[in-house]
Amino acid sequence: VSPATAEKVERAARELRYRPNLVARSLRIERTGTVLVVFPVLANPFFAQVHAGATRAAAEQGVGVVVCPIQDEDGREPLPIPSQTLDGVLTCSLDKSQLWETWGDTPHVALDSNPRHGVPAVNMDVAGGARQAVDHLLSLGHKHIGFLRSEREAWTFGTRHRVVRDRTRRRARLTEVATSFALADAAGNAERILGVHPRPTAVLCEDDNLAVAVYHAAHRLGLRVPEDISVVGCDDLPLARLMSPELTTIRLPAEEMGAHGIKVLLALMAGERQRCPLLETTLVLRESTRAPRS
């Protein structure tokens, strides 16, 4: 374009306060440039990390990301889902296949979900992480392990549950307590698992926040971590390094999963179906685990 006309056009645009109509543009080019990321709840640092990874990966391709949770923080009340004009949907930690119909045939990739649900899934090696955690406790000599697990049904929780049961079989006693992630529940259930007789010498938690509840309960019961009770968390939230003693926890590649999910989704939108490798998880050893008292 000639610089002269370009200038003329730009001035006219400014004078008329011209704003391109993005809806019309989307209609014409047949894409909105936006994908939706759906989480169970908003206020969880793990999901925030997934989101950060997804958002940055999407931005690299000029795609925007908006978020929507399906529950409020108490984890009870379902929240309405926006039926929006979107290029794609990325769900995280949701197994509800009924929910997936909300978006008809818009491209959909699931993070941290059952890979057998017909939706391309990007997953972390949840089983491997759990295995490392259990093996760590067994190798320290623990013979009675508590498992403060999620009462919610989900692929992650299911696989973790299975691994913990299988791996402890004939090697240690296992005491399970199911809980919601709501703080009040977690606090009560943490006390319950520490109140079992005989008491477990170590507790495995589905989540770092639950580990906080266990610390809290231990404190109330006059037990010391890790002298009286070892604790292992999951997610490696920033919080984990600030607890005293610092929390041994399973690190999950949250950001990486978010970024990877977006790549698979964008590929899917372009018509290509990609292979999805399991993302690596590692046990981060800190101060909250040691051998049980003899």
Place this chain on the structure above:
Amino acid sequence: VSPATAEKVERAARELRYRPNLVARSLRIERTGTVLVVFPVLANPFFAQVHAGATRAAAEQGVGVVVCPIQDEDGREPLPIPSQTLDGVLTCSLDKSQLWETWGDTPHVALDSNPRHGVPAVNMDVAGGARQAVDHLLSLGHKHIGFLRSEREAWTFGTRHRVVRDRTRRRARLTEVATSFALADAAGNAERILGVHPRPTAVLCEDDNLAVAVYHAAHRLGLRVPEDISVVGCDDLPLARLMSPELTTIRLPAEEMGAHGIKVLLALMAGERQRCPLLETTLVLRESTRAPRS
């Protein structure tokens, strides 16, 4: 419509797997039925409550809500903002007027923000809440109050800061420490404020999470709450009732603000400008405050 034709149409629709194109529909009716809610960060229960209120109020009018944070959890890295096709924008706890230009002239209401920024603002009585908290401590007889405040500039923090300074003037000594909300910072700064000589007998925190950090620091320094140090939080997160001792904190009407914000926004979209009353805040007295040792 005749039931016969209706049936015929519906069958044809099913057979052809017809999906209405929402973009085309939006172009024609000139609205998308979606508003964007923007928060500083994702993983904060306070914002989650605001979101729940906003989402439910919007759903009542058939409007969907999507969310977007402008920072990642560390509070450092800015995240890209989706420039989307939206009917309106609700920002929460953001003062950055530059950011507001992102949405051109789409209707915009600001929550918890400076009312003098030309954008309709729905606010809580932050000043009143802070006043109650300070007065409570003064009436207990505290003569040296610590204020663990946010280092970020924002309308809320500014007003609270002003109230705390004005209200303590000539009535108590005031020791201020500014901090970010990042856990590592908070932990360090909590220790700093308790390390001051002479030590404050009470600490006021910008946020319940900061109060957790203060509890933590107190514990490390061998101080007991509230015998050695009184603590007051802000937000009344679910967490507050689970701390031991239970936290005295300023309750902010988060859900109400979200719902009210949506109402004002929808009215604005319809062309009406509404008055915005200050939403009530109350100090919730629990166990973390008492008179100082004499």
Place this chain on the structure above:
DNA sequence: TTGTAAGCGTTATCAG
């Protein structure tokens, strides 16, 4: 009750 046509604001194509 059913069918037709115009128009929303873009982008893309094709003459001038």
Place this chain on the structure above:
DNA sequence: CTGATAACGCTTACAA
């Protein structure tokens, strides 16, 4: 390099 025109898929108004 410029200007006119069709098409995206829907809603709405009006005619058959």
